[in-house]
Amino acid sequence: MLQAPRINCQRKDGNRETSIFGYHFSDASGIFLAGSAFESWRHWCKARSIFYDKQEQDDAIIDILEDLHDGDIEVEHTMNGPYFLRAARLWCNLSEWCSSDDSGAFGDRLIRSFEPGVRHYEGRFANCRRNRPFHAYEAIFAFCDGQLTMTAEMASFKEVSTLGLFGGYNVYEHAQCTRLCSTADAVLSKPLDGHIVLGCNFLTRSYRVVTVNLRTYALNAMNGSMDEYPACREEIGKQDIGLLWMEEFVRRITKSEITPVRGNLGNGFQFEWMSLFPSQLSPATSVSCTKGIQVIASSVTAFEIGTVVYSLRIRLLEHGEEGYILPAERGFKTCQLQTRHWRITDTIQDDLDEVNGDGVVGRFPMLFEGGYRDDGMLPERIVSTGEEQKGSFIYQSCAGIKQGTFEGRIKFVPGSIECPSGAPFFVDVRPFSLSMEPAMIY
Numbered sequence: 001m002l003q004a005p006r007i008n009c010q011r012k013d014g015n016r017e018t019s020i021f022g023y024h025f026s027d028a029s030g031i032f033l034a035g036s037a038f039e040s041w042r043h044w045c046k047a048r049s050i051f052y053d054k055q056e057q058d059d060a061i062i063d064i065l066e067d068l069h070d071g072d073i074e075v076e077h078t079m080n081g082p083y084f085l086r087a088a089r090l091w092c093n094l095s096e097w098c099s100s101d102d103s104g105a106f107g108d109r110l111i112r113s114f115e116p117g118v119r120h121y122e123g124r125f126a127n128c129r130r131n132r133p134f135h136a137y138e139a140i141f142a143f144c145d146g147q148l149t150m151t152a153e154m155a156s157f158k159e160v161s162t163l164g165l166f167g168g169y170n171v172y173e174h175a176q177c178t179r180l181c182s183t184a185d186a187v188l189s190k191p192l193d194g195h196i197v198l199g200c201n202f203l204t205r206s207y208r209v210v211t212v213n214l215r216t217y218a219l220n221a222m223n224g225s226m227d228e229y230p231a232c233r234e235e236i237g238k239q240d241i242g243l244l245w246m247e248e249f250v251r252r253i254t255k256s257e258i259t260p261v262r263g264n265l266g267n268g269f270q271f272e273w274m275s276l277f278p279s280q281l282s283p284a285t286s287v288s289c290t291k292g293i294q295v296i297a298s299s300v301t302a303f304e305i306g307t308v309v310y311s312l313r314i315r316l317l318e319h320g321e322e323g324y325i326l327p328a329e330r331g332f333k334t335c336q337l338q339t340r341h342w343r344i345t346d347t348i349q350d351d352l353d354e355v356n357g358d359g360v361v362g363r364f365p366m367l368f369e370g371g372y373r374d375d376g377m378l379p380e381r382i383v384s385t386g387e388e389q390k391g392s393f394i395y396q397s398c399a400g401i402k403q404g405t406f407e408g409r410i411k412f413v414p415g416s417i418e419c420p421s422g423a424p425f426f427v428d429v430r431p432f433s434l435s436m437e438p439a440m441i442y
Helices: 037-051 058-069 081-098 104-112 123-127 135-143 157-161 183-188 241-254
Strands: 002-005 031-034 114-116 144-147 167-171 174-180 195-201 208-213 218-222 228-230 260-264 270-274 286-290 293-302 307-316 335-346 351-358 366-368 371-373 388-390 393-398 403-414 425-435
Touching: 031 037, 081 104, 081 135, 081 241, 104 114, 104 260, 104 270, 123 135, 123 183, 135 144, 135 195, 135 241, 144 174, 144 183, 167 270, 167 293, 167 307, 167 393, 174 208, 183 195, 195 241, 208 241, 218 241, 293 403, 293 425, 307 366, 307 371, 307 425
Parallel strands: none
Antiparallel strands: 002 031, 114 144, 167 174, 174 195, 195 208, 208 218, 218 228, 260 270, 286 293, 286 425, 293 307, 307 393, 335 351, 335 366, 335 403, 366 371, 371 388, 403 425
16 A cells, blocks of 8 residues: 555644644544555645645745845755655654653653644745755655744743753753754754754753755754764765654654653753663663662763763662662662762773762762652761752763773762761672764764
8 A cells, every 4th residue: 555645735823733734743644545556646746736835936936046045946846755754754753752651741841842844935945055955854844843942031941942852961061952943943053055954952052053964965963163073974975864863863762762851950940851861771871780779871972062971870779670679688778879980991092091089079869769869068078968859860971082981880888978877888880982973963
């Protein structure tokens, strides 16, 4: 059976989740099972007429584009069916994830941030020089023209800024969260001529824009200094490079290799966003378990600040989880992080850096089943009692190298540092890689 979109010409602009074809991109009725090649062709013709629908005549459109670009413009009325089917499948998979328990409240917020899709003459395509085909990107944005534009005037600016589809990280004063770029944000990012903007981030100085060069079909990520880094190294030169990039990201989401997390964006603002640090279900992580304490370690490329950022997620496992040990067997109900020892190997310089110290960045979390108490160090070198938090204690820092490995161990005290209930013990952090040249950058 041949597949083609079922066309409904009534575009519902009031619904931010609606494609240009008039249906929600997760609606099962959006897929039409054609009984013959002729029937499929007829529906694709209708889809093409909607996609190229315009209020002005071709001549007027061409005049506008020629004035913008000082050159001859060719208007090609061709819809690439395979690209549109792939884009429809991508958006359907993403919508299903947003509606699932895996995404939680974050998924509900994310799907409300999507803008209605655009036609051929709308959005970023009207101002893009037509020197190479870009049907794959027309397909993406026909279903969704990016996410709501971020403006500092928004009452919920911080909350909106953490809703980037492509996720991010936060470390010290740096926060990065890449959004599916709307037409308005594409204009703000000032793309180079002949580039299509896919992603953007304007948080702090961790500026990031992801563009496709329509001359070379290279997908690059740029920082605030307009330095370019390959965002996808495996498929350079393919016309659908950006679509491949998005498909891989959605695959990681639906396979729970990356997940939403809660964190702090300064001044006590608690937020939830898509963490680019891989979960324990990803092959890019290292996972260890000692006396019921689990450590999940991973890293992401932070080219905006010229280094690799790593993350350690530490928690005491709960009853029913693999690796759980009863308190009587492990010898404690609570335990507190006391010291750390890291071994960071720089494979480029063939150098080993060993780091020892108390706590981690001045914090001494006391773990209990289901959460931790966030203790810290006072200026008098006394550990102060912090507030109780749910979930994993997350420690993130910069590696300071471009290529290498990270491993180490953490010393814990049963009970607490103030009132130990047994002898200290060590928890391993298994090796994981650090790289400024990953296969893909998000």
